[in-house]
Amino acid sequence: MAKKSSKKTTEPKAKRFQPLRWLRRWTLRIGGGIVLFVLLIVALFSVVNPPTTYYIVSEGSRLGGVDRDWVPMEQIAPVMARAAVAAEDADFCEHWGLDVSAIQSAIESGGDRGGSTISQQTVKNVFLWHGRTYTRKALEAMITPVVELLWSKQRILEVYLNIAEFDEGVFGVQAASQHYFGVDAADLSSVQAARLAAILPAPKSRSASNPSSFVRNRAAGIIDGAATIRADGRADCFE
Numbered sequence: 001m002a003k004k005s006s007k008k009t010t011e012p013k014a015k016r017f018q019p020l021r022w023l024r025r026w027t028l029r030i031g032g033g034i035v036l037f038v039l040l041i042v043a044l045f046s047v048v049n050p051p052t053t054y055y056i057v058s059e060g061s062r063l064g065g066v067d068r069d070w071v072p073m074e075q076i077a078p079v080m081a082r083a084a085v086a087a088e089d090a091d092f093c094e095h096w097g098l099d100v101s102a103i104q105s106a107i108e109s110g111g112d113r114g115g116s117t118i119s120q121q122t123v124k125n126v127f128l129w130h131g132r133t134y135t136r137k138a139l140e141a142m143i144t145p146v147v148e149l150l151w152s153k154q155r156i157l158e159v160y161l162n163i164a165e166f167d168e169g170v171f172g173v174q175a176a177s178q179h180y181f182g183v184d185a186a187d188l189s190s191v192q193a194a195r196l197a198a199i200l201p202a203p204k205s206r207s208a209s210n211p212s213s214f215v216r217n218r219a220a221g222i223i224d225g226a227a228t229i230r231a232d233g234r235a236d237c238f239e
Contacts, residue, residue, distance in 0.1 A: 038127075038143065045126065045159070046151045053163055054129050056171055067179060068171040073158040073238075076173055076185045079226065080193040081157055082235050084164075086225030087197035087218075089118040093153060093237035097144035120144050121201075122160045153237040161185075166196060166203045180209040194219035194226065 049070055060066045073081070085092045091099060097119040116124070123144045128136050147156065166176035173196065174185045181192050188196070192208070198218040199206035206215050229235045 039146065041127070042143070042146050042150050046155060050126050050159065050163065053125050055125060055165075056163070059165075059169060059171075063169045066169045066171055067175040069174040069178075070162050070172060071174040071185050073154055073161075076158070076161060077188040077193060078239060079190045080161065080173055080185060080188050080196065081238055082226035082230055083190070083193040083197040083222050084157070084161060084200075085118065085235065085238070086229055087194075087222045088121070088200060090225060090229055090234060092118050092157070093234050095119075097148040098141065117144075118160050119148055119156050122156055122163070123147055125163045126159065157238045164200065166199065166208070168204050170203075176208070180207075190223055190226070191219065194222040197222050 099117050123140050162172040165171055170179045177183050177185045195208040198215045199208050
């Protein structure tokens with residue numbers, strides 16, 4: 001008579017649910033998905049013009065519409081590009097998106113001066129929202145180097161000039177040129193370009209066509225600065 005096997009068949013034990021491991025796994029998946037999405041959008045906007053921004057949409061809703069007309073860099077007067085850089089970020093061609101020395105100077109001055117580069121302002125306007133929250137600033141600091149990596153300096157400046165606010169409801173240098181001077185962005189003079197740059201970053205309280213003494217003096221300094229960065233090569237990356 002055959003002996004019965006004494007070995008017991010063991011059934012596989014059901015895996016025990018581990019909430020912390022599950023949460024970690026899904027956090028990594030969601031985080032990776034967000035990072036991939038941001039990379040794809042940044043890469044897309046390196047060749048496709050951003051259709052709008054959060055701020056433009058909110059202002060359009062508040063005002064019942066905005067004045068905006070996108071123009072490529074080739075249709076923006078070179079003096080305008082140099083004026084904007086001289087006014088907002090003279091070392092635009094020399095940094096990788098974050099100007100550490102400018103940030104340090106802003107901190108030392110107690111926040112009275114801005115430390116944001118043109119690249120940071122472009123990231124804020126295109127991908128984020130306005131405000132001084134730590135969350136927004138942290139996201140801006142993370143996305144800016146990615147934009148610098150995937151976009152050319154000329155592309156960054158082109159987008160910046162086309163989404164910057166120049167008056168209430170007036171966005172982009174083409175709309176601003178028509179609004180203040182009745183000319184196209186391609187036909188701006190050095191004085192007109194400097195005055196447009198001088199009203200940034202407070203366009204709602206300054207006027208390019210009816211400049212205060214502050215705007216006039218600031219524009220004069222911008223004209224000198226624009227000539228300087230052209231002469232010393234700090235405009236080479238976008239011209």
